[in-house]
Amino acid sequence: MSTLLDGDGISSYRCPVTATVRLIGGKWKLIILWCISNSINHFGKLHRAIPSVSKKMLTSELRALEQDGIISRTVYPVVPPKVEYHMTPFGQTLLPVLNMMAEWGREHALPLQEPEKKAA
Secondary structure, eight states, X not given: OOOSBXXXXXXXXXXXXXXXXXXXXXXXXXXXXXXXXXXXXXXXXXXXXXXXXXXXXXXXHXXXXXXXXSEEEEEEOOSSOEEEEEEOHHHHTTHHHHHHHHHHIIIIIHHHHHHHHHHO
C-alpha cells in the first residue's frame, strides 16, 4: 500500500498536490497571497485586511513566503520604515490558481454562507 508520506513526513513519491500544499498551505498563506495580488502590500494594510491573524503569525507567514521565493520584500530607507511586499515572477505563477479559487468561492462557497447571515 502506498502512502503520501513515509515515517519522516517526506513524500515517498512525487505528489504535486502535496508539494503545492507544503509550499502555500496553512491557514493564512493563500489569504495573504490573495491580498498581495490585489495590491494590499504593506504590513499594516495586510493586518487590517486580515484582522484575525496575529502580527506575529503574519510576520512568520510573510517570511516563509519570501524565503520560498513567492513574494519579495522591499524596504525603503525612510522614517518611519516603509516595507512593501510583491509577488515574484515565481509567485505570479500562482495567480491563475488564486483567481480560480476566488471564482469557485464566489460561485459555490459564498452562497453557502447566506443562511448564516439570515440566521444572525
